[in-house]
Amino acid sequence: MTSYISSWIWSERFWLPENVSWADLERPPPGVxxxxxxxxxxALPLAVGVCLLRLLFERLVAKPCAHILGIQAGAPRRAQPNDVLERVYKSKTSPDTKQxxxxxxxxxxxxxxILRWFRIRRNQDKPTTQKKFCESMWRFTFYSGIFIYAIRHLWVSPWMWDTRQCWHNYPFQHISSGQYNYYxxxxxxxxxxxxSQFTDIKRKDFSIMLVHHLATILLITFSYANNMLRSGSLVMCVHDASDIFLEFAKMANYAKYQRLCDGLFVVFSIVFFITRLVIYPFWIVNSVLFESWEIMGPYRAWWLLNGLLLVLQVLHIIWFYLICRIAIKALFKGKVAKDDRSDTESCSDEETKHKNPGQTLRPNDISHTGNLNGDTHDH
Known part of the structure; x- marks a missing residue:
């Protein structure tokens, strides 16, 4: 039964071009x-190792850096103990008007x-600025390291400069140790x-990020299984580039270096636009869609992989829309405004909604902050 399910999932007719079998890939020429x-x-046991490495990094590296920059953990204000409200909170953190x-x-x-109690109780469960700084510093370190590693490998690869090389003699393409380590x-x-998404700082775009992570994991796994490593390496490298500047901007914001934060956010916005709305669709997706069709023709898995790439492109457009909203606010405020995907809240807004549930908030009613608390893993 297990072998039948495995053969159905990994059907050669689905994953490989015509006249190619898994047996062909199991018998490479000498030296290939x-x-x-x-x-x-x-990768799965290594993921557990990555989680442990992150804990060590945040404790031994990021937290001391936060102390040097004057970012203290701080103790959040605690809600008044109340068994009735605590039971309601455990089932619903934001009760409706009837409740x-x-x-x-x-x-x-x-x-x-009561509204104030629930607001304080929610804030009590939220991570401190120091925790958010440590999280961003970990991601900044990883993205920077893996991006440098990828560029060193791709710079001497012919398919970085001529994407048609991604499909010549496909799928019989040699995998180097650098490609394997990167993947x-x-x-x-x-x-x-x-x-960690279920334990990290919660965002308003939690569902989008969940779809993003699933699509990314599927893309990496499937592209490795059917040897699309060349185009896959380009996709991952392009996605890592802008995240470096976003995490750096967030670190600067948590450390209250507002001018540095604003400048880094501008750089992030430009890099995001160039890599994800120009290079990604017009260079990489164009190659996977059209150049591969011309050189080797489509097959079933080809449609799936291109569908996943297009899902990522839709997410890029959504994220860039949110980035533009922040940038527009910055033009009027003179500094980067709150990320619209953040889960921050204010007492006055919440109480106003309860007092006037049918009233539409005017632009002047919206509370602006200088916090860049959003997140992009954007991959």
């Missing part, structure tokens, strides 16, 4: 290596006081992101 799926199974009215009658509390490191990191 082809990728095998079992070679990247090590608020019921709690008001039950406790003989003013609704505004395993990226896959382990994204599995670690998938695991």
């Amino acid at each position: 290596d082809y990728p095998h799926l079992e070679h990247i199974y090590i 608020l009215d019921g709690l008001s009658k039950q406790l003989d509390w003013d609704v505004r006081k 395993v490191a990226e896959l382990a990191f994204y599995w670690a992101l998938m695991f």
